[in-house]
Amino acid sequence: GAGVSQSPSNKVTEKGKDVELRCDPISGHTALYWYRQSLGQGLEFLIYFQGNSAPDKSGLPSDRFSAERTGGSVSTLTIQRTQQEDSAVYLCASSLWRFAEQFFGPGTRLTVL
Amino acid sequence: ELKVEQNPLFLSMQEGKNYTIYCNYSTTSDRLYWYRQDPGKSLESLFVLLSNGAVKQEGRLMASLDTKARLSTLHITAAVHDLSATYFCAVGVSGGGADGLTFGKGTHLIIQP
Numbered sequence A: 001g002a003g004v005s006q007s008p009s010n011k012v013t014e015k016g017k018d019v020e021l022r023c024d025p026i027s028g029h030t031a032l033y034w035y036r037q038s039l040g041q042g043l044e045f046l047i048y049f050q051g052n053s054a055p056d057k058s059g060l061p062s063d064r065f066s067a068e069r070t071g072g073s074v075s076t077l078t079i080q081r082t083q084q085e086d087s088a089v090y091l092c093a094s095s096l097w098r099f100a101e102q103f104f105g106p107g108t109r110l111t112v113l
Numbered sequence B: 001e002l003k004v005e006q007n008p009l010f011l012s013m014q015e016g017k018n019y020t021i022y023c024n025y026s027t028t029s030d031r032l033y034w035y036r037q038d039p040g041k042s043l044e045s046l047f048v049l050l051s052n053g054a055v056k057q058e059g060r061l062m063a064s065l066d067t068k069a070r071l072s073t074l075h076i077t078a079a080v081h082d083l084s085a086t087y088f089c090a091v092g093v094s095g096g097g098a099d100g101l102t103f104g105k106g107t108h109l110i111i112q113p
Helices: none
Strands: A005-007 A010-011 A019-024 A030-038 A042-050 A051-058 A064-070 A075-079 A089-096 A108-112 B004-007 B012-013 B021-023 B031-037 B042-049 B056-057 B060-065 B071-076 B085-092 B107-112
Touching: A005 A030, A005 A089, A010 A019, A010 A075, A019 A051, A019 A089, A019 A108, A042 A075, A042 B021, A051 A064, A075 A089, B004 B085, B021 B031, B031 B071, B042 B056, B042 B060, B042 B071, B042 B107
Parallel strands: A010 A108, B012 B107
Antiparallel strands: A005 A019, A019 A075, A030 A042, A030 A089, A042 A051, A064 A075, A089 A108, B004 B021, B021 B071, B031 B042, B031 B085, B056 B060, B060 B071, B085 B107
16 A cells, blocks of 8 residues: 655755645554654654644754644644754654554655755 | 664674674663665664564564663674665653654664675
8 A cells, every 4th residue: 555655855945934844644544753864863753643633742843843734644844944954854654553663754855055 | 861872883794694783772661663774765664572572583684672671682694785774773652742753873784795
């Protein structure tokens, strides 16, 4: 079956612009996670959704970052007023239930100029 | 704060040899995962270890978990070039609002003919 999909695969933006990153989880997976991967910081957890609610936002690095999930499916990660340090690969993962195995999407490579 | 340490971070080995990657973590956990990442690709799930003493094997890879020692190992038997990749361990802590995985820095494995 289809895996986790993310769009766009690459995004180049100018400092100060807003960006939206999209994640389509595996059908039927109730849990959805956002991570980011950068050379300097490695893999970092950002936010977790169970259904449409986000009980754990502990990893969001600043209030410029927000995320939502609608219909228990698609999720959007929004970064406002992007900064160069936001440049990273943003990975989405989904799992069947809260503590189950997480399956990762291909990622969105964000470059902030 | 949960810390996950992998070692070595870089490993160059010859085909046919055996080696072990270690993953230590700092707090009690009931979930440990191993992932593989090829250059420019996303994370591929290898093993899920959920209990003390758990051992799983797939081909030339075997993973084990000792929750008392807070240690997991990934053993490579008779390495082949196709196993060249970066391997990550990730630890989950159930409850307490910490639902994301905490990753090690990864072990960059190169297997030479």
